[in-house]
Amino acid sequence: MDVLVTGGTGFVGANLVRELLAEGQTVRVLARPGGDRRALEGCMVEIVEGDLLDRDSLVRAVRGARRVYHVAADYRLWAADPSALFRANVDGTRHVLEAAAAAGVERIVYTSTVGALGIPEDGTPGDERTPVSLVDMVGPYKASKFLAEEVAREYAARGVPVIIVNPSAPVGPWDVKPTPTGQMIVDFLRGKMVASLDTGLNVVHVRDVARGHILAGERGRVGERYVLGHQNVSLLEIFRVLARLTGIPAPRFRVPYAVAWLAAAGMEGVARLTGTPPSVSLTAVRMARKRMYFSPARAVQELGLPQTPVEEALRDAVEWFLSRGYVRRPSARSRAA
Numbered sequence: 001m002d003v004l005v006t007g008g009t010g011f012v013g014a015n016l017v018r019e020l021l022a023e024g025q026t027v028r029v030l031a032r033p034g035g036d037r038r039a040l041e042g043c044m045v046e047i048v049e050g051d052l053l054d055r056d057s058l059v060r061a062v063r064g065a066r067r068v069y070h071v072a073a074d075y076r077l078w079a080a081d082p083s084a085l086f087r088a089n090v091d092g093t094r095h096v097l098e099a100a101a102a103a104g105v106e107r108i109v110y111t112s113t114v115g116a117l118g119i120p121e122d123g124t125p126g127d128e129r130t131p132v133s134l135v136d137m138v139g140p141y142k143a144s145k146f147l148a149e150e151v152a153r154e155y156a157a158r159g160v161p162v163i164i165v166n167p168s169a170p171v172g173p174w175d176v177k178p179t180p181t182g183q184m185i186v187d188f189l190r191g192k193m194v195a196s197l198d199t200g201l202n203v204v205h206v207r208d209v210a211r212g213h214i215l216a217g218e219r220g221r222v223g224e225r226y227v228l229g230h231q232n233v234s235l236l237e238i239f240r241v242l243a244r245l246t247g248i249p250a251p252r253f254r255v256p257y258a259v260a261w262l263a264a265a266g267m268e269g270v271a272r273l274t275g276t277p278p279s280v281s282l283t284a285v286r287m288a289r290k291r292m293y294f295s296p297a298r299a300v301q302e303l304g305l306p307q308t309p310v311e312e313a314l315r316d317a318v319e320w321f322l323s324r325g326y327v328r329r330p331s332a333r334s335r336a337a
Contacts (some may be wrong), residue, residue: 002063006030006052006096007072011182012111012167014039014174015210016069021045023214030061030072039176054090058076058099068100068219071111073148075141077180078271078281082140089144094151102158107217108161110152114168114202114227114294115142115287125202125232125295128166139283148227156223163220165212168229168294171313172206173320180284185317188242189327194236195253197260200291203238204230205313208306215303226303231310232293241314260285 003020007013007028020027021043028046031037037047050057052072062068076089093110100108118132137143146211149164156162181201187193212228220226233241239250264285267278299305322329 002026002047003069004028004030004061005069005071006061007111008045009035009037009039010071010178011039011177012170012206013069013071013208014043014176015172015206016071016213017043017045018174019207019210019214022244028061028065028139030057036177037124039174040151052088052095053174055095055099058095059102062096062099062103062105065100065103066106067242068096068105068108069111069213069217070096070100070108071213072096073111073145074279075179077139077141077283077287078268079140079274081255082271083317085140085144085153085228086147087117089141089249090147090151092264093148094327096151097152097155097160097162101155101158104291107163109213109217110164110222111213112149112152112166112225113142113145114166114229114292115225116146116149117166119292123291125292125293126159127295128227128298132245138286139281141283142287156200163222165220165299166202166227166294167209167212167217167223168202168227168292168296170206170209171317172204173316177318177322178321182321184238185242185314186321186326188239188248189246189318189321191248192326193239193251195233195255196239196251197255197257197285197288199288200232200293200297201238201302201307202227202229202232202292202294203310203313204228204296205306205310205316207309207316208308212299212303212305215299217307219303221302226299226305227294227296228299228305229294229296230307230313232291233310234291235288238314241311242318244316245311257289260288264315 118130
């Protein structure tokens with residue numbers, strides 16, 4: 001067995017699996033029993049059922065693997081029980097690294113997020129060296145990923161061959177249970193994006209993120225981290241690109257931060273009563289207060305990270321969501337409206 005991918009049924013993981021298979025690698029995927037496996041459609045992989053909190057299943061999963069890509073995470077910006085994110089993302093990472101180290105795996109690539117990195121106060125893009133601490137983390141997801149990175153560095157300091165990658169906002173195909181960025185694209189296609197916020201993201205094609213994982217496993221330095229991103233664009237710019245691609249008008253109005261905060265607070269109040277996730281969480285609004293701009297220069301220089309144009313990434317995402325029936329293709333009449 002060449003590689004194990006945890007989180008191979010998710011967005012980034014499924015694209016990584018496809019890149020590995022295209023290279024002729026044999027791939028094993030850790031998947032929860034009864035979990036959604038639509039993202040692996042057509043992929044010839046070995047499935048090992050287990051869970052990040054089940055040490056025995058992880059021992060079985062890593063057995064014989066030369067390389068491990070630990071992509072799995074609990075990626076939610078709102079949870080009725082936030083402690084679940086820390087169990088999956090922090091304890092789960094420790095369990096995976098523990099099992100991989102005991103099995104003598106040659107290389108381990110841990111998938112973090114740019115959300116665990118610092119953002120300079122002067123508005124310039126952040127990078128792997130920007131100072132940051134736990135108190136800077138907005139919401140339990142970011143905090144849990146920050147702490148999980150500390151676990152990864154702890155194991156690297158012990159001599160375990162761990163490399164950390166920090167994807168920005170990937171877009172593209174196989175976003176089966178749409179990520180927040182993917183859901184934003186779906187909502188735009190449905191005509192629900194009538195306003196925007198004054199914020200921005202670093203957008204990258206998910207295929208480049210997948211390639212970045214493989215390159216990190218081949219060329220990355222143990223204990224180092226690499227931003228897997230591409231272009232910094234404002235939210236309004238993203239909507240304008242989507243408008244050019246689809247003919248659907250971009251939002252014309254900008255929602256003040258205070259209004260967005262109050263709306264999200266109301267939605268979270270309802271969510272706590274019903275247990276149904278809010279359409280917009282307070283964490284998402286608080287994150288949007290800063291532009292999430294980052295530099296992928298180190299990954300480009302040291303790893304050879306590809307840089308697919310953002311318009312192509314958004315076009316591929318739109319085509320995939322349309323082809324899979326997430327929304328009907330807009331008619332000429334609706335585009336002209």
